[in-house]
Amino acid sequence: MKTITTKQPTQSVPHTNIILEQLTHENYKHACEINRDDIPKEWVDTAATIMDTNDYGLENNLIGHTYLARIDDRYIGLIMVGEALPWDTDPIEMKGIPFYRLMGFVVDKEYRNRGLGGEIMEKAIEQVYQEFGRRSLALGVHKDNTQAGRFYERHGFRKTGVFEGDDEYYLRLI
Numbered sequence: 001m002k003t004i005t006t007k008q009p010t011q012s013v014p015h016t017n018i019i020l021e022q023l024t025h026e027n028y029k030h031a032c033e034i035n036r037d038d039i040p041k042e043w044v045d046t047a048a049t050i051m052d053t054n055d056y057g058l059e060n061n062l063i064g065h066t067y068l069a070r071i072d073d074r075y076i077g078l079i080m081v082g083e084a085l086p087w088d089t090d091p092i093e094m095k096g097i098p099f100y101r102l103m104g105f106v107v108d109k110e111y112r113n114r115g116l117g118g119e120i121m122e123k124a125i126e127q128v129y130q131e132f133g134r135r136s137l138a139l140g141v142h143k144d145n146t147q148a149g150r151f152y153e154r155h156g157f158r159k160t161g162v163f164e165g166d167d168e169y170y171l172r173l174i
Contacts, residue, residue: 018116018120019071020068021070022067023067025051028047031047031050031051034076034077034078034106034107035108035110036106036108036109038109039109047104050078050080050103050104053066053080053103053104054066054080057083062083062085063082063083064080064081064100064132065080065081065082065127065128066079066082066104067127069107069116071116076110076111077105077106077107077111077117077120078106079104079106079120080103081101081125081137082103083098083101083132089163089164089169090162090169091160091162091171092162093171093173094136097135097136099136100128100135101139103139105120118151121155125137134174135174136173136174137157138171140167141167141170142166142167142168143163149168152170155172156172157170158171158172
């Protein structure tokens with residue numbers, strides 16, 4: 001992917017058996033089964049919060065999707081990539097332009113450190129781009145979640161030094 005002022009995202013070996021399906025109230029129970037008990041709730045939104053945010057987006061005709069990621073019949077991840085509503089805390093680069101927020105991204109702890117997270121994220125972003133068009137991306141990383149910060153930097157995001165509470169904005173500009 002082409003980025004401005006950021007390096008190219010890391011390419012991982014594809015795992016062709018990862019399937020993304022849109023989060024619904026019918027499959028929501030699988031989002032709740034993703035094992036994330038080692039991640040503080042302050043670091044990543046819960047499945048319940050993401051379901052509520054997903055419903056808000058649908059009710060207000062916002063573009064984007066929330067996906068459950070699975071391998072065969074095992075649900076291993078959750079990710080939301082959706083149209084960003086403007087927040088007062090948004091970095092200056094995002095003011096006045098349409099962009100997507102990446103939220104609630106979590107991979108089951110049994111499936112981490114295998115390159116699956118990067119593949120899930122890039123696949124979700126690409127699907128949203130194909131359906132709704134390319135836009136820059138913004139996300140927040142809790143100041144204490146240094147491992148997640150390094151992950152996003154490997155995938156073309158850059159730290160901004162701009163915070164919303166304890167979360168620092170990371171951007172991937174197009």
